[in-house]
Amino acid sequence: MEQPKLGKIILEQRKASGLTQEELVARCNINVRTIQRIEAGEVTPRGHTIRSIFAALDIDIAQWQTKATVPKGTKKEAKWIILAFFSGWLYFLLAFWEGFMDYQLTISLDAAISPWKYTLVKLGILMFYSCYMLGFYQVGRLWENNWIKPAALLGIAGIVICISADLYLFYLDDSNAMAVMAGESIVFGSIYIVFGYGLVKYQKEFGNMALAAGIVAILSGLAFISVVFALIGLVLLAVSEVLALVVLYRAYDEIHNQNS
Structure with missing residues (x-):
């Protein structure tokens, strides 16, 4: 269910039931600030949070659920995303x-x-990063995000190229190291601009966390493309990755709750 529709439904049903926000909180064990933000349409809560609020308000959740908010996923897909x-x-x-x-x-x-x-270490980076990106490809497929899917595949292609180049420089030829590093910076910068925009597109599904992750990823990508500000890009990338991991977990949580 998309915001602000969800927040309006909860607000209207709460008032129709004659409940204050504090009384609703007492029924569903959620803090007041969370209820306020949900009703204001600022965040999209997790599936179990929605169910708790709807149960407290005696709302039939099946009546309001829509395909766009939480796509139907299998247990296998949930396991892949958590992996x-x-x-x-x-x-x-x-x-x-x-x-x-x-x-x-x-x-x-x-x-x-x-x-x-x-x-x-290089092969570990290649393996774990590829699996990480495949998780976002899966999320992009389930939530029909046509920016995340190609960005995830480009990310895998990019890491293969960059790791191969790093190993080549380490073992065979380090004379062009700076030029290769600049090329890697530009490649990943371009990919993360696309990836970041894909995360921004998830704001309705995963709230401001996705928006923040996307914006920081775009800024990181721009810094990498400049090459000169690549070190700043690394700092921004670290922040973006943490936020993106939270988004990935929320996607898992939504699919997992459907099958629990």
Whole structure:
């Protein structure tokens, strides 16, 4: 169910039942601020929150549910999305180690970095990031988002190219390292602008968290494309990834609650 329609329904039904927001809170065990934001149409609550409020107001949820808000997903799809969520966190954490090693190589080409550790970290990034992006592809398919789906596939293609280039430079030829790094920055910057816009399109489904994730991802992409501000882009990317992971979990939560 889309906002602001959901908020209006809850507001009207609460008033029709002669309840104050505080009395509704007492019935469904949700804090007042959350009720206020839902009624104002500022956020789209999770499925279990909607059910709790509707139960407290004696509303038949089946009467109001629409296909657009929560698409029907299977348990298998829910499992895939939660796997992508955990893979995203592993990628996020592993990226700090990757960044530290790449920084060492940038300041000194003779940095003492174990080849097998470097390779394993790069392959781990490739695997976890690809799984993470496939989760967003699945979400894009379920919620019919034609920006997220190609962005996710482009993200996988981009990480394959960049990891291959990194390993080539590490083992075979480091003479063009700066040019290759600039190219990688531009590639991922372009991808994250598309990905960010796709997240912005999820505002109705997942609230302001998706909007914030999308805006920060777009800013990160622009910083990467500039190359000069790539380091700022890395900081923005870290923030965007955390917000995007929250969005991914909310998508899982919606599908999981349908099948529970």
